Amino acid sequence: EPEVTQTPSHQVTQMGQEVILRCVPISNHLYFYWYRQILGQKVEFLVSFYNNEISEKSEIFDDQFSVERPDGSNFTLKIRSTKLEDSAMYFCASSVGQSHRSAFFGQGTRLTVV
């Protein structure tokens, strides 16, 4: 069964450092997403990406965040200068498209900012 894979599973970084979270979406999917789940809280939408550009982003996705699909397979989330409150589980997701389709989520990357 195809799956979305994320690396690393756990990332520890010092405040102010840059981190890149990596995702390999399912190969025939066209829409890609990042979600965030702060411990004990709901899963929050960060950004969606289609046709090599951001299609939608939330208020959380400010200038410190960026996404790209550098090589046609990986989908990355970069956090430029991490803050303590960026500590969360970050989920990548992909879907074939369209609102009635389900999305497939990766297992998540736990980011800990110290």
Add this chain to the structure above:
Amino acid sequence: AQSVAQPEDQVNVAEGNPLTVKCTYSVSGNPYLFWYVQYPNRGLQFLLKYITGDNLVKGSYGFEAEFNKSQTSFHLKKPSALVSDSALYFCAVRDWGNQFYFGTGTSLTVIP
């Protein structure tokens, strides 16, 4: 604005008993409703969805959900709970822009 509410943080049920995890939604337009399950240290796994058609939707692992338009609810159900069903369950609605809006999650514990 789209939103979902899961009024129960925790649901406990004895093994073999029926279980219900509640969800209510608020959407503009037609609702696309989903249930996802999250096992410890794992990502979100798709369980089932309602798009249109029959109000009772069947999904993975014996789960089903009933769409009730008048009550704006989409409760998750299973006739006979298993210990292995213990996990975190998220209700979600998806809008035309493809963004998911998740509920706060309900922790289900099935007691042997």
